[in-house]
Amino acid sequence: MCGTYAFRKAPREVRALLREHWRPIDIPDDAWRPSYKIKPTQTAPVLVGHSTPAIAKQRWGLLPHWMQERGKAQINAKAETVAEKPMFRDAMRKSRCIVLADGFYEPTGQTQPRPWYFFQDEGESLMGFAGIYTFSELNTVDSASFAILTTRPSKDVALVHDRMPVILPMDDWETWLNQDLSPPALEQFYQPEVSPRLESWPVPDDAKKASEPDGPNCIEVFNRTGI
DNA sequence: CCAGACGTTGTT
DNA sequence: GTCTGG
DNA sequence: CCAGACGTTGTT
DNA sequence: GTCTGG
Numbered sequence: 001m002c003g004t005y006a007f008r009k010a011p012r013e014v015r016a017l018l019r020e021h022w023r024p025i026d027i028p029d030d031a032w033r034p035s036y037k038i039k040p041t042q043t044a045p046v047l048v049g050h051s052t053p054a055i056a057k058q059r060w061g062l063l064p065h066w067m068q069e070r071g072k073a074q075i076n077a078k079a080e081t082v083a084e085k086p087m088f089r090d091a092m093r094k095s096r097c098i099v100l101a102d103g104f105y106e107p108t109g110q111t112q113p114r115p116w117y118f119f120q121d122e123g124e125s126l127m128g129f130a131g132i133y134t135f136s137e138l139n140t141v142d143s144a145s146f147a148i149l150t151t152r153p154s155k156d157v158a159l160v161h162d163r164m165p166v167i168l169p170m171d172d173w174e175t176w177l178n179q180d181l182s183p184p185a186l187e188q189f190y191q192p193e194v195s196p197r198l199e200s201w202p203v204p205d206d207a208k209k210a211s212e213p214d215g216p217n218c219i220e221v222f223n224r225t226g227i
Numbered sequence: 228c229c230a231g232a233c234g235t236t237g238t239t
Numbered sequence: 240g241t242c243t244g245g
Numbered sequence: 246c247c248a249g250a251c252g253t254t255g256t257t
Numbered sequence: 258g259t260c261t262g263g
Contacts, residue, residue, distance in 0.1 A: 075236080085233075
């Protein structure tokens, strides 16, 4: 994935959705600000916790506690190898999270600049990416950082790009967060064939370039103008 | 042993 | 922290 | 594919 | 002759 996703739902709305479709989570109204473009190094809300899930704010770009160079933080981890890689395996075993989103961007083609497409769930429901996280001394305030797992593209995405985030249907969130399960038990989630149907449309050029990520140019993306 | 890597995706 | 390559 | 190894020990 | 690493 191209390193940008969207989470434009407000805490109040998410609280209601979770209560209705998953389980009730305590979320303050000011837990986060909706954003049309969440990019690496930014802080974003994720679901963590086994018996009592909760919202945590974490930095996008995972850094193990033993790695000192912030520049080596990783925003993605390949699902095919995440359980073995030294950088990821501890987090994969014991620190999984669900990255809340409602869509993601993917670049396409070879010609520069590469156009983007936006993908979202057909049902417009809450999207959950499979994530892992670590704590690091380099992160003082929000001490945890996370990475999003990637996998082969589903049919919908394959036309545009060769990788996509691992998307977990809400029914699987509990399983993903269950620390008692080991990585082999989770491989079922990496199959793009079980990914939800996604709809997509081109991102207007000025929305892609918008420096103010929550300004009117980005909002166009969600109104599907500029197609 | 011990130094060096440890990762993925993109080039707005 | 742990593994690999030299 | 093809060059190069083909072996073990070691730290304080 | 056969295996491995690049």
